[in-house]
Amino acid sequence: MDRRSPFAIMLKSRRHERRLSQLDLAMEAGISQRHLSFLESGRSKPGRDVAARLARALRLAPELANAFMAEAGFAPIFPARAITDAAMAPVRSAAAQVLQGHMPYPAVLVDAVGDVLDANVAFDAALSLFGDPAELWDRTHEGRQQNLYRLTLHPAGTAAALVNFGDVARATLQRMAREGQAGPRLAALIKEIVGWGTIDPAWASPGWGPSPAPIFAERYRIGHQMLSIFAVTTRLGTAMDAIAGGLRVESYFPADHRTQKVMERLER
Known part of the structure; x- marks a missing residue:
């Protein structure tokens, strides 16, 4: 049974989908590979700035970026206005x-x-x-x-x-x-x-x-x-x-x- 947090699981899954190594993603997000490794293993929790930088580095679409931030425990990055707004x-x-x-x-x-x-x-x-x-x-x-x-x-x-x-x-x-x-x-x-x-x-x-x-x-x-x-x-x-x-x-x-x-x- 995977005991990692939903954020850690999501982070690693999205990195694999993008076919990025830990080093590639870490450099793109401006964090150390060690920090990224700790985030993916669940040993560390991200701050809002780090989570947002990872979302941008992963090129997440707005809806998924908001879900990514929610899993990290933070408010959405992008607004979600109704079409009637x-x-x-x-x-x-x-x-x-x-x-x-x-x-x-x-x-x-x-x-x-x-x-x-x-x-x-x-x-x-x-x-x-x-x-x-x-x-x-x-x-x-x-x-x-x-x-x-x-x-x-x-x-x-x-x-x-x-x-x-x-x-x-x-x-x-x-x-x-x-x-x-x-x-x-x-x-x-x-x-x-x-x-x-x-x-x-x-x-x-x-x-x-x-x-x-x-x-x-x-x-x-x-x-x-x-x-x-x-x-x-x-x-x-x-x-x-x-x-x-x-x-x-x-x-x-x-x-x-x-x-x-x-x-x-x-x-x-």
């Missing part, structure tokens, strides 16, 4: 322009864990291909916050029509596993998804298998139609806020002419 108005405006500018194709604004914050009209229209959108969300979420990962991978969601589900699920879990290193909320969602029993748990390991292609098509059979789409991610936030730092727009494009015509007809 007045200070976030410029970000909301930028997101709205990106969503509207992608018409007539679907686009959705999500946070670091994939929770849906906004979407354009074409996204809602595309969901209608799978039945009533409200019922689709209810089946997959049961009243919880709408989440793009859950919608895509849940057996009762769009996955039911996904012809290449294995390829998409594997690539999605690989992405989530890598980004799960940016915070505990996404790690918890990965655990939930794996618990459904429709996905190989090995897919959730960051180092499992070859890296997925940068762009690949999701192929859906809807009635007698085969539709293919691919997504491009646009990052919107800054590293100065734990929420804004994880905001992104997922913009969907038709992968063939048939899908293009269907999407354009839906928007009209």
Whole structure:
């Protein structure tokens, strides 16, 4: 049984993920290797300044940096404003322009864990291909916050029509596993998804298998139609806020002419 503090365990784990030696990290953070060794073994506790320097040296994303500081017993480094906060108005405006500018194709604004914050009209229209959108969300979420990962991978969601589900699920879990290193909320969602029993748990390991292609098509059979789409991610936030730092727009494009015509007809 590991008797080290959660901070000591987290520190060593993140250092390994960054593939840094103790000496490399110590030099980057401006502390001695001996001090770092004592921190990782739990023999010493960090001061706030040392913990903050280690978070910066490890290049932790804002949400994870805050969790790192919490494990060390200190207040967060980064604020975590809600998307509705007045200070976030410029970000909301930028997101709205990106969503509207992608018409007539679907686009959705999500946070670091994939929770849906906004979407354009074409996204809602595309969901209608799978039945009533409200019922689709209810089946997959049961009243919880709408989440793009859950919608895509849940057996009762769009996955039911996904012809290449294995390829998409594997690539999605690989992405989530890598980004799960940016915070505990996404790690918890990965655990939930794996618990459904429709996905190989090995897919959730960051180092499992070859890296997925940068762009690949999701192929859906809807009635007698085969539709293919691919997504491009646009990052919107800054590293100065734990929420804004994880905001992104997922913009969907038709992968063939048939899908293009269907999407354009839906928007009209």
